[in-house]
Amino acid sequence: MIEAVGLTKRYGDKTAVYNLSFQVRPGAVTGFLGPNGSGKSTTMRMILGLDNPTAGHVTIGGYPYRRLPNAPRQVGALLDAKAVHGGRTARNHLLSLAQLSGIPARRVDEVLGVVGLQEVAKRRSKGFSLGMGQRLGIAAALLGDPQVLLFDEPVNGLDPEGILWVRNLMKSLAAEGRTVFVSSHLMSEMALTADHLIVIGRGQLLADMSVKDFISANSADFARVRTPDTEPQLREKLTSALTEAGGQVLPEPDGALRVTGLPLPRISDIAHDSDVRLWELSPHQASLEEAYMRMTQGAVDYRSVADQRAGLQQPLPPGAQPPMPVPGQGQPGWYAPPPPQQGGQPFPAPQGTPGPSAPAGPYGAPAAPGTAPGGPANPYAQPAPQAPAGAPQPTAAPTAPAPATDPTKSEDAR
Numbered sequence: 529m530i531e532a533v534g535l536t537k538r539y540g541d542k543t544a545v546y547n548l549s550f551q552v553r554p555g556a557v558t559g560f561l562g563p564n565g566s567g568k569s570t571t572m573r574m575i576l577g578l579d580n581p582t583a584g585h586v587t588i589g590g591y592p593y594r595r596l597p598n599a600p601r602q603v604g605a606l607l608d609a610k611a612v613h614g615g616r617t618a619r620n621h622l623l624s625l626a627q628l629s630g631i632p633a634r635r636v637d638e639v640l641g642v643v644g645l646q647e648v649a650k651r652r653s654k655g656f657s658l659g660m661g662q663r664l665g666i667a668a669a670l671l672g673d674p675q676v677l678l679f680d681e682p683v684n685g686l687d688p689e690g691i692l693w694v695r696n697l698m699k700s701l702a703a704e705g706r707t708v709f710v711s712s713h714l715m716s717e718m719a720l721t722a723d724h725l726i727v728i729g730r731g732q733l734l735a736d737m738s739v740k741d742f743i744s745a746n747s748a749d750f751a752r753v754r755t756p757d758t759e760p761q762l763r764e765k766l767t768s769a770l771t772e773a774g775g776q777v778l779p780e781p782d783g784a785l786r787v788t789g790l791p792l793p794r795i796s797d798i799a800h801d802s803d804v805r806l807w808e809l810s811p812h813q814a815s816l817e818e819a820y821m822r823m824t825q826g827a828v829d830y831r832s833v834a835d836q837r838a839g840l841q842q843p844l845p846p847g848a849q850p851p852m853p854v855p856g857q858g859q860p861g862w863y864a865p866p867p868p869q870q871g872g873q874p875f876p877a878p879q880g881t882p883g884p885s886a887p888a889g890p891y892g893a894p895a896a897p898g899t900a901p902g903g904p905a906n907p908y909a910q911p912a913p914q915a916p917a918g919a920p921q922p923t924a925a926p927t928a929p930a931p932a933t934d935p936t937k938s939e940d941a942r
């Protein structure tokens with residue numbers, strides 16, 4: 529298990545990670561999500577002992593990485609697939625990592641097979657495509673047959689077959705009881721791969737929950753209701769009745785109605801009482817991508833000026849709360865997501881946010897020092913102490929198990 533407690537990292541006056549507390553448990557794929565620059569790589573580097581936290585700590589199996597006995601056989605990581613000596617062949621690259629960690633050479637051939645690079649094992653990696661490089665990085669992570677695996681954007685550059693292979697690999701590693709922590713920007717892929725999500729924005733924890741809970745907490749569920757096309761007056765009649773009952777009703781482009789604020793059985797009863805026949809009454813829920821976009825809207829640092837025109841900033845659905853701005857510093861930030869159905873906010877509010885009635889998440893961080901009562905803390909408002917010197921640059925940390933199941937041939941292995 530990976531456990532971070534109050535993890536904070538500042539680079540000069542830049543707070544990359546602030547007061548981050550979470551656990552990554554074995555037996556599941558945990559997705560690590562956040563907009564560009566939100567601190568995912570920094571967090572992974574601290575987990576691997578490659579950067580020193582400014583405050584807080586992070587352990588793997590109870591030990592900081594650097595004190596972990598036989599770390600290369602316990603933890604494997606893919607951080608930067610390009611961090612290889614391009615003049616070496618794939619096999620020699622893995623052999624050198626294996627020798628450093630006392631891993632037998634036969635394991636190198638095993639992992640080359642697992643990642644589908646056996647055909648190009650004797651080629652220099654500088655000629656590798658992006659996808660081949662990713663596979664080599666994954667092979668390095670699997671080398672020591674570790675119980676804990678970290679992957680930073682493992683599907684970057686992979687073709688659909690490669691993406692499917694990574695998905696199956698992650699799932700099979702987790703099914704073997706390993707701890708699998710994987711960052712990605714591909715929401716559709718995360719929805720298929722991850723069981724649990726840790727979402728950060730501007731270095732702070734936004735959510736720590738199952739994929740299912742995340743979607744339902746951050747999307748306004750709605751009902752689609754369709755009345756007979758041939759009788760438009762029924763649509764008007766139903767709209768009035770639903771509105772009167774407290775629902776919010778919006779027309780859909782195809783003539784159906786989008787209803788929020790009323791449960792499906794109630795909509796059905798209202799239609800029946802109003803003598804309106806229905807051609808459709810169906811529940812709808814946002815995708816992980818929609819839920820993620822909604823949650824992280826206020827924490828995106830880099831956004832094209834064309835986003836608004838292109839509709840990439842989604843309007844809130846009727847009844848949903850807009851992101852809650854943080855007073856001070858003018859930082860749009862730690863916002864409450866739109867409330868789910870009942871129950872309010874299912875994850876910890878930003879530090880110091882006046883208490884939503886929601887249950888606090890298991891790792892809700894305490895208010896930051898100096899937080900005014902009732903006022904949210906803003907980590908970026910704090911004076912920036914000097915960050916400790918960074919640690920050595922990594923490449924893939926050792927490791928690896930890997931069920932020899934599911935290896936598919938490299939998309940670009942020739």
Ligand SMILES: Nc1ncnc2c1ncn2[C@@H]1O[C@H](COP(=O)(O)OP(=O)(O)OP(=O)(O)O)[C@@H](O)[C@H]1O
Nearest residue numbers: 539542543544562563564565566567568569570571
């Ligand atoms: N060595 C460093 N010196 C100064 N600032 C840094 C350093 N490393 C990271 N940062 C800053 O810390 C913030 C978090 O960066 P990080 O790379 O961890 O984000 P990320 O979530 O991994 O981003 P992406 O999704 O784009 O890879 C960024 O603003 C980044 O510029």
